Amino acid sequence: MRLFIAICVCRVLYFIGRLIGKGTSKPGDIARIVCPAVLKRLKFDGKVICITGTNGKTTTSNLVTHMLRENGYTVINNSFGSNMLGGITTSLLTNCTFGGRVKADFSVLEIDERWLRFFVKEVTPDYVLLTNLLRDQIVRNCCPEIVLEKIKLGVTPGTTYILNANDPVSQQVSWGIDNPIVWFALGENDRSTKECRSGTNDAKVCPKCMHELSYDYYHYNHVGSFHCENCGFETPKADFLGHDIDFAGGKFFINGEETQITFDATYFMFNTVAAAAVCCSASGMELKKALASAETFDIGVTKRYEEITVLGRRCQLILTKQNPASIDQSVDFVTDKESPRTLIIISNNMFHTERKDVLFMYDVAYENLKDVEHIVIVGKRRYDMAVRLKLGGIDMERVQVCDEAEGLRSCLEKTEGNIYVMTSSVFSNEDKVLEELKKL
């Protein structure tokens, strides 16, 4: 009876919430009060797939959902809800019968990497995909190994783990467990580097013996092909390998099957290989069919790289998270563009907490901006960003610090070329900067 009431309460609150534009966590949170550990009482007809990790979990979840649906499977997911317990509960309770039966072939659930261990106390997933573990939100996570420990606390017997073979941190999930492991990886390509170009590398030393870890190549940060000459720790052989990447031709291969590059970014190719590993392992679908469906997926690029016109010039907004890997990718996005370029960096305090430490900017390779012709810095931590750029060897003659959003026009009039706006936050008119830009 409690389960039935919890489902009803959740649905009513979810419906009201949608009408008034409220979030999707609360209905699930309240349902959990009505019926504690409510997820434990659900009956899943199909398989449960959890997708977690630092970066790429939303895109990969959406991609897996798309690929499964395109191949005729019924799928529920939490794409409309938060990725913590409340949001996931809302997603499941609004997609089950009143008797608590989840009829879909697959439940594809994106889960915050710190919350997986709580979810698995109620539901044993059939598959867990860990996209990667990178430095992120140090206020919550401290370092990737702390998150790793939390994930290891949630290892459940019988669950198949799909792990990134190129990531020496997430590889450690496989240590000391008997669960089946499926490895995915991306091979060396034109964008791989012999030296780490990113601001951080969380595996400079071997996690087993602390001796220097050697890399054959890097994709980004500590993700690449590695081995330890002291103890033999190394990149495991991949079950699903992306290879022969032809950026110019817009195609690459996974285990010998050709597929198109639908979004030209290394991290998205990782997402595609990971999604293929999930779909083929969980449903038994042919790789060829999985990849054909991946080619029709819309990543939603316009949302992440919105374009506006500023002073008659093309202006592209680049959404980043406050994590070094995400910002490094945005730095590369700008440096790959044609000269001359003007980059606006909105530098503010930490999200939510308004803390002023902004340490993450020291984990980003802003040094790579050295050839960008013009840089304008705005935001509360603008002078801290200027200090960071100066330390990175950026020619400070190219850098303008703009004290007021209203002063942007005069700063931009001294610059030329396309404009790129890098903001470490969602586009919520930070410091009126975006509002001001749109007026110009």
Add this chain to the structure above:
Amino acid sequence: MRKIRILNLYGEALDLNGDGKNVTAFEKRIAEMGYEYETASLGVDEEIDFSGYDVVFMTHGKPHNVSALSEHFAKYKENIMENIENGKVFVVTGSSNMLLGKSFSMLDGKTYEGIGLFDCTAEEFDSLYVSDAVLVPEFAPEEKMFGTYYRCESVKYDTPNKNPLFTVVKADAGKGSVGEKEGVRHKNVFATWCLGPVLVRNPLMMKEVLHCVLGEDYRETDFSLEEKAVKMIIEELI
């Protein structure tokens, strides 16, 4: 021309939250002053003689890495103590401090030995203390600095800390908080649980360390941008 020899001890293993940039900033100042420098980043597969360096940096690292390094570090206890007593400059930030205390225990239940320079022990806990802080350094009691603490260890002194590096003017309370006095200044050892780019963002401390290393060879360089940035933060915090 004078050449400054810098040791970034365990620089590969201890480099969290931008701490390694303290070494970069120090190198740049040395170069701006017209001196040469040479930096060694040594790890567990190397033999170390601390007397061969003008300054030693030990930066903040992951708890797992700090504990894994403790055995190697302890091998050099006598060499380190001797160099410290002879005035060697050490800059120690964040979790590296655990290696200088008596011992530290981790969540896995294991206890690791430090070299016992400081009369304290540390214990890892399963959460994170985070705080911005305004600090008054003992070497410039009329001035203020900005600090950041991210700590998942609580520290206990067996005897009162007689040589704190900072008076903490403002910081958040909570488990793992640092109290009213923080850090240690012992001879030329600057040890603080502040982490991140402490020297980059605080010209006061950078200048003090440079003075200690260079003595009469210290030369003025332009810190105006860094001073403006840190002043802005301190004004917002107070």
